[in-house]
Amino acid sequence: MTWTFTEDADAFRTAAAGLLAAEATRNTAVLTLMGAAGRLGWWTEADGRVTGVLAVSPPRVPAFGAVTVEAARALVLPEGEEPTAVRGETAAVEAYAEATGRPWRPTVRMRLFRLGELTEPDPPPAGRARRAVAADLPLLTGWTREFALAIGEEPAEDYTGFVTDRISDGRLWLWEAADGRPVSMAAVSRTIEGQARVHLVYTPAAERGRGYAAGATEAVSRAALDAGVAHVLLFTDLANPISNALYQRLGYRPVTDHLGVEFEPSPPNV
Template sequence: MTWYFTEDAAAFRAAAGGLLAAEAARNTAVLTLMDSAGRLGWWAEADGRVTGVLAVSPSHTPVFGAVTVEAARALAFPAGEEPTAVRGETAAVEAFADATGLPWTPTGRMRLFRLGELVPPDPAPAGRARVATSADIPLTAAWAWEFARDIGEKPSPDQDFTGPVTDRVSDGRLVLWEAPDGRPVSMACVSPTIEGQARVHLVYTPPAERGRGYAAGATEAVSRAARDGGAAQVLLFTDLANPTSNALYQRLGYRPVTDHLGIEFTGLSR
């Protein structure tokens, strides 16, 4: 039983494709990172079965997919390459962190939801959904910065989200909710569909427009588009510290899958 690592997404898929497909929902973060990850890893049992996967994000944070507690405890990094943060399913993250013997602190507790029967918001918000266009990129890039700030990612004041937003707009994956007067008042995005799963993210409404149901309208629209586009599983993460969003998504038909934890180690110096 051991961990194997590669920088080659094709080699990773060849080795771990069975687990990636069988547990597409639990592996959603790894599937999303697969082509941009600096390193990809899989845990093989003595009989060759792969029972764990991870991806190291571009920011050098290991992100667990479906990983057994045993595999998480056995994970080790070379001296000088120890991660300062880890994300993934709560049990695996806690097992890895405890095995290091280092002190750590949680940075976020999330819950992964999967869409069951999509339920339109009731009452329906005023306005309509539309797919974002290139003309919307400056606004939605600014909103993406505000979203990152609001979820605690601490973007620098000059950090530019134009590139990532442009990719989403070009692919037709970013949806806006317009108020009756035509103003964009909320947005939501969906990832590409990989292994039958797509993940809703970047759900954001500026503070002045909140409380009117616009996020529900945008989320319902982008969820429906993902389903209509062939995604067998439509997923999203919510912050467990935000009861409003957790209640909203459940009203739309999302159901809990598993809890996730993000941590930072406090005993490492760089």
């Protein structure tokens, strides 16, 4: 039983094809990172079955996909690539973090949801949904920065490319209030292995409490289904009961819980 590592996404896809296909939803993060990851890995059992995968994105942050606790506990990355953090399904992350013997702390607890039967908001919010267009770019780059701050991330210096990419592909939707003002947004990722993830769901503080996020999320979810996406996914922060309840009212159902942890820096050599 062993971990094997590669920087070749095609080699990884070939080696782990069975697990990636059988557990596509649980492997959503790895599938998303696959093309840009600095390192990819798979765990092989004694009988030759691949039962675990991971992707390492800079700076040295492994993301587990579907993986056994045993495989997570046995992970040892190549010398010089000691992780600064790790994320993935809760049991695997805890097993790995404890096995390292390094001090660590949880940073975020998430829940992965998959859409069942999409349900319209009840009552429906006032206004309508529309796709974002280039003229919305200044507003939406500002909202994206606010979103990053709201979820505890260090915002990027410039979100122009990030937002433009989603507008150009028609993957970013807005909810307009009855007076025509944009009041909420939601985006969906590109489709990989028949699945796409809703993300960037944000309503400015002054517009909250009116159901606008529900409208935007329902619109972007329906657009994904209409485009032929077989499985529409999203992650929620378990510390936010409002969003967790909202998504379940729209038809999203829990799949598995995820955990992100950070390791304390190793002391310098004396």
